[in-house]
Amino acid sequence: MEYKHNDGGEWFYKPFLPKHPRARNPKTYFGSVAIAIASEVSYIDAHEKMKFISENSKTRRVQYHKLKEYICSIGFDWHSTMRIGSGVEVHLRKEELPEGNLIIKVSGDLVAVIDGVINHYHDPRRYDGEGNVNRAVYGYWKKQE
DSSP states (O other): OEEEEOOTTHHHHGGGSOOOTTOSSOOOOTTHHHHHHHHOOOHHHHHHHHHHHHHTOSSHHHHHHHHHHHHHHTTEEEEEOOOTTTOOOOBSOGGGSOSSEEEEEETTEEEEEETTEEEESSOOOOBOTTSOBOOBOOEEEEEOO
8 A cells, every 4th residue: 555645734734723832832633634634624624623522522432432423424434344352354455445535543543545545644554574564454434425
């Protein structure tokens, strides 16, 4: 799977985002970049929505549930690829994922994949000793057609 550096417009908005006086950089919120890239929503709108979800969720579980609702509300369908006790069945590889606009849930991050090309601000792939990508995919949202 090909990788393309893409920050979804974060570079433009970051200097204008509010920050704590002693902080070096403004706080960015989980999934904002992937949502902005795959859904074609502006980065600032995705950032503000994720900020609202983060600040109004008491636990990570509630935050993740609200995140799923939000992504489904902007035109995506959730497809789970992992079940309890099943082990890894889908990896971050082109041949194991469908075509189209995807927001992929991997450990600790959301990654945008558009027509088989990873669009992210860093390369999220992990390789085994033989050069194969072995990053597990927990599930993905696919853009409705």
